[in-house]
Amino acid sequence: MKIVVQVKLLPSPEAAAVLAVTLPACNRAADAVSVVAYETGTTSRNALQKLVYARVKAEFGLAAQPAVRTVKKVVDAYATLRANIRAGNLGPEGSRRRRRAESKPVVFRPDAAQPYDDRILSWQHDAQTVSIWTVGGRIKGIRYTGHPGQLAMLAKYRRGESDLVHRDGKWFLIAVCEVPEADRFEPADWIGVDRGIVNLATTSDGDNYQGRRLGRYRRRHAAKRAELQAKQSRSATRRAKRRAKKEARHAAHINHRISKEIVAVAQRTGRGIALEELSGIRDRVRPSRDQRATLSSWPFHQLEEHLRYKARRAGVPVIAVDARYTSQMCPRCGHTARHNRPTRDAFSCRRCGLAGPADHVAGVNVRNRARSAWVLVNGPVPQRA
Numbered sequence: 001m002k003i004v005v006q007v008k009l010l011p012s013p014e015a016a017a018v019l020a021v022t023l024p025a026c027n028r029a030a031d032a033v034s035v036v037a038y039e040t041g042t043t044s045r046n047a048l049q050k051l052v053y054a055r056v057k058a059e060f061g062l063a064a065q066p067a068v069r070t071v072k073k074v075v076d077a078y079a080t081l082r083a084n085i086r087a088g089n090l091g092p093e094g095s096r097r098r099r100r101a102e103s104k105p106v107v108f109r110p111d112a113a114q115p116y117d118d119r120i121l122s123w124q125h126d127a128q129t130v131s132i133w134t135v136g137g138r139i140k141g142i143r144y145t146g147h148p149g150q151l152a153m154l155a156k157y158r159r160g161e162s163d164l165v166h167r168d169g170k171w172f173l174i175a176v177c178e179v180p181e182a183d184r185f186e187p188a189d190w191i192g193v194d195r196g197i198v199n200l201a202t203t204s205d206g207d208n209y210q211g212r213r214l215g216r217y218r219r220r221h222a223a224k225r226a227e228l229q230a231k232q233s234r235s236a237t238r239r240a241k242r243r244a245k246k247e248a249r250h251a252a253h254i255n256h257r258i259s260k261e262i263v264a265v266a267q268r269t270g271r272g273i274a275l276e277e278l279s280g281i282r283d284r285v286r287p288s289r290d291q292r293a294t295l296s297s298w299p300f301h302q303l304e305e306h307l308r309y310k311a312r313r314a315g316v317p318v319i320a321v322d323a324r325y326t327s328q329m330c331p332r333c334g335h336t337a338r339h340n341r342p343t344r345d346a347f348s349c350r351r352c353g354l355a356g357p358a359d360h361v362a363g364v365n366v367r368n369r370a371r372s373a374w375v376l377v378n379g380p381v382p383q384r385a
């Protein structure tokens with residue numbers, strides 16, 4: 001499976017200055033190539049390359065390989081545009097948006113990402129440096145940093161092109177790793193995972209991953225952000241943006257940690273992971289008004305994505321089950337009522353008296369649903385009479 005890894009470059013000021021003129025040069029060249037592609041209606045990479053190759057090298061100072069990459073970037077951009085038009089993403093034929101997109105060449109931002117292949121970018125994993133082509137020649141020994149796990153993956157599995165990206169004054173390389181997947185095992189049982197706002201995830205084993213600290217963190221950030229936005233100065237807006245990004249990074253980190261732990265337990269115990277179908281989550285939690293903003297911004301989706309890809313790598317099966325009433329149903333007697341859940345945290349069955357933490361009970365219900373769903377999926381095919 002493909003996993004995208006991002007590393008941050010730490011160029012010297014001199015190297016950064018050369019990189020800073022390299023991207024705009026590549027994109028000016030891309031714009032020129034794009035005009036030719038548009039005017040001649042050329043969609044084939046080879047044909048377009050024949051038309052523009054000499055000019056791109058002479059006029060924009062690109063070496064042979066960057067010139068080839070730039071042509072491919074333009075061809076890919078038009079292919080994406082055509083796919084979007086076909087999929088109706090730009091509206092029906094004749095719509096204003098679609099006409100605008102079709103009536104002029106594709107244009108590239110001056111700092112749009114530039115693809116690099118192994119001939120113009122090499123990685124020295126032990127030294128944690130790259131050697132990279134620029135308009136000022138090849139620069140060697142640019143250091144990079146990243147998450148240790150991601151760096152290990154990069155050293156082992158990186159394949160094909162990487163993108164040079166300039167964002168908020170910082171430089172990144174985005175590389176693709178082709179990571180082998182384990183064969184999916186036949187689960188001996190399931191771990192039910194209940195997702196919520198206060199407890200981000202609670203499993204049927206009773207393990208819970210709290211969001212209380214995260215909730216405080218988010219509220220503090222939201223307040224600070226509102227304060228900054230009220231000032232409405234440009235520097236305040238910039239600071240607010242930076243805060244939002246920091247928050248997103250923190251949430252991603254938490255989701256990464258939770259999913260890693262759950263997948264590790266599943267793998268160790270030979271069990272699959274059962275999740276509620278996401279569409280059910282909003283209906284189920286019935287958030288109060290101030291929670292609603294939290295819910296819409298909390299990356300539930302991201303937790304699921306992390307869980308799914310980590311599970312896939314580890315060969316752990318994942319199943320999604322119906323989320324209805326998982327928080328109100330008694331896992332022992334099946335009695336389902338809102339009264340079973342007198343408070344947000346507590347479950348107490350009105351019929352049989354089973355009591356426990358509500359999120360744990362919900363996790364158990366998710367697990368039980370996975371057990372029956374798995375039997376149905378994998379059961380013998382019914383014979384027609």
Ligand SMILES: [Zn+2]
Nearest residue numbers: 330333349352
């Ligand atoms: Zn009961």
